[in-house]
Amino acid sequence: MRASFFRYQAIGVVHSPFKSPEEIPVERNASPGGFDDVRGEIEIDPDFAAGLKDIDGFSHLFVLFAFHRTTASKLQAKPPFDTEVRGIFATRSPHRPNALGLTIVKLEGRKGRILRVSGLDMIEGTPILDIKPYTERDRKEAFRTGRRAKS
Amino acid sequence: MRASFFRYQAIGVVHSPFKSPEEIPVERNASPGGFDDVRGEIEIDPDFAAGLKDIDGFSHLFVLFAFHRTTASKLQAKPPFDTEVRGIFATRSPHRPNALGLTIVKLEGRKGRILRVSGLDMIEGTPILDIKPYTERDRKEAFRTGRRAKS
Numbered sequence: 001m002r003a004s005f006f007r008y009q010a011i012g013v014v015h016s017p018f019k020s021p022e023e024i025p026v027e028r029n030a031s032p033g034g035f036d037d038v039r040g041e042i043e044i045d046p047d048f049a050a051g052l053k054d055i056d057g058f059s060h061l062f063v064l065f066a067f068h069r070t071t072a073s074k075l076q077a078k079p080p081f082d083t084e085v086r087g088i089f090a091t092r093s094p095h096r097p098n099a100l101g102l103t104i105v106k107l108e109g110r111k112g113r114i115l116r117v118s119g120l121d122m123i124e125g126t127p128i129l130d131i132k133p134y135t136e137r138d139r140k141e142a143f144r145t146g147r148r149a150k151s
Numbered sequence: 152m153r154a155s156f157f158r159y160q161a162i163g164v165v166h167s168p169f170k171s172p173e174e175i176p177v178e179r180n181a182s183p184g185g186f187d188d189v190r191g192e193i194e195i196d197p198d199f200a201a202g203l204k205d206i207d208g209f210s211h212l213f214v215l216f217a218f219h220r221t222t223a224s225k226l227q228a229k230p231p232f233d234t235e236v237r238g239i240f241a242t243r244s245p246h247r248p249n250a251l252g253l254t255i256v257k258l259e260g261r262k263g264r265i266l267r268v269s270g271l272d273m274i275e276g277t278p279i280l281d282i283k284p285y286t287e288r289d290r291k292e293a294f295r296t297g298r299r300a301k302s
Contacts, residue, residue: 006217006280008249010155032287044240048248050226053238057297061240064215064251066157075201087204089195089212089282097199098159100215100281102253104289129157130251131240135296136183138255138289145286146208 010127011051012044012113014065018123021069021094026080028121035121039108042115042128049113051131056110060134061117066127067099101126104134161278162202163195163264165216169274172220172245177231179272186272190259193266193279200264202282207261211285212268217278218250252277255285 017040018024028034042063044052055061074095078085088096105117168191169175179185193214195203206212225246229236239247256268 004161004278005158006161006219006250006278007156007158008251010157011248034288048226051239051248052241053227053236054241054297055238057241057295059293059295060291062253064249064253068157075199076204084205087206088202090203090205090208090284092283092286096281097162097202098215098280099157100159102213102215102283104291127155127157129249130247132243132253133241133296134291134294135243137185138291139294140211140255140285140290142210143285143290144208144210145284146205 008129010066010129011048012042012128014120014122014124014126014128015041015043016120016122016124016126021123024121024123029080035119037118038120039116039118040120042117042131044113044115044128046113052110052113055107055115055131055133058107058133060104060106062132062134063103063105063128064130064132065101065103065122066129067094067101068127069123070094070099073097073099159280161217161280162199163193163279165271165273165275165277165279166192166194167271167273167275167277171274175272175274180231186270188269189271190267190269191271193268193282195264195266195279197264203261203264206258206266206282206284209258209284211255211257213283213285214254214256214279215281215283216252216254216273217280218245218252219278220274221245221250224248224250
């Protein structure tokens with residue numbers, strides 16, 4: 001039998017110019033680079049700071065985080081700028097069965113356990129669960145996003 | 152105060168040709184496409200199947216999963232084919248403070264709540280926590296992976 005529940009601990013926190021979900025302009029979602037100019041910090045807790053060794057070698061990082069302000073869990077939702085209700089796993093909506101978020105940020109600099117990043121789309125105080133390097137394997141040359149196609 | 156712990160539920164399970172971590176040839180990690188030919192299935196539990204609507208529109212999917220067989224949590228480790236010990240957040244090692252995994256798979260087909268995928272690097276029985284579409288925003292044109300650079 002597989003275990004069904006898993007428990008994770010915040011290892012750090014996001015410092016963002018957005019103080020609440022309402023402050024994030026929805027228009028930023030309209031283009032792939034819509035958050036590129038949003039700068040902020042990722043502060044890793046002292047207990048986990050040793051895990052940041054060599055992180056400076058990577059220009060882009062996956063940040064896995066908790067959508068801690070989400071209250072609704074939906075199976076379907078209408079994304080911004082879409083015309084139809086979609087399955088939640090075909091969207092990046094925060095209202096998911098597991099409120100897990102994933103954003104790729106650009107590492108602009110580091111001071112000890114503080115990472116200065118751009119490309120933030122999280123709000124101030126977002127709990128960070130993990131950081132992973134973005135590598136060659138994660139860049140897909142040919143891919144298809146058919147969200148707006150009739151299904 | 153921010154909450155420090157978060158609890159997530161398996162929404163499905165991986166069916167993989169690899170039955171244990173030891174069965175995964177380490178050589179596959181040596182090239183970006185090292186797992187491209189590994190095929191298997193992602194089975195979403197019936198309770199969450201409605202969330203898969205429209206997923207067929209995407210060729211690539213992020214799969215967030217639990218490294219359920221991991222027992223060690225390390226802050227530093229030596230990756231395969233590396234010569235130095237690195238900070239765990241600069242690696243994709245399963246031995247992380249939070250045993251969360253992230254793999255991008257290619258969606259080859261779908262039968263209801265079963266996704267046929269390639270690019271699997273998880274073992275049989277891996278619990279799935281979330282699926283997200285891979286979009287234009289996730290493909291970074293210019294990036295740097297300096298793991299092997301002297302730090």
